[in-house]
């Protein structure tokens with residue numbers, strides 16, 4: 426067991442994450458195996474999740490990416506969303522699965538769905554590794570969810586705090602960030 430990063434309390438181990446990804450892949454394979462979908466990873470936080478997920482899927486698919494403005498060094502969403510990088514694969518008539526790291530207020534996901542819907546996909550669904558329902562401000566349909574987690578600011582497994590912690594293979598929360606309100 427590798428040493429835990431300082432100031433981090435463990436929430437989800439690497440083993441728990443990988444086990445859950447296998448289960449999600451099973452569901453997604455059942456729904457998409459014949460559809461040659463486009464998986465759209467939301468940068469940067471979802472890069473590790475997308476990479477592990479597609480390796481478990483083992484059917485033909487394409488990957489694309491979007492980048493939107495993030496929290497930066499803050500732990501609360503500003504609600505101000507701007508697109509920094511758009512998808513490049515034409516999505517008209519394609520089955521699109523958005524792969525996200527965390528859905529918190531839901532504002533980002535709602536914005537992304539509206540944005541991608543304008544590209545006229547055949548279908549549009551969301552797969553989120555983490556769901557923090559406690560602070561939801563807008564209802565968003567989550568078709569596949571890895572874990573429902575408490576209202577804490579989490580890092581690791583691709584998810585950062587001021588660009589730190591992304592490299593960890595597990596997810597933890599900052600020790601000084603007990604339950605947010």
Ligand code: 5GP
Nearest residue numbers: 502527528529530531532533577578579585
């Ligand atoms: P929402 O728009 O749903 O409030 O926020 C979604 C985005 O906010 C996520 O994709 C993620 O980038 C960021 N976010 C939400 N909760 C957390 C968290 O606990 N830790 C980190 N590092 N980012 C978060």
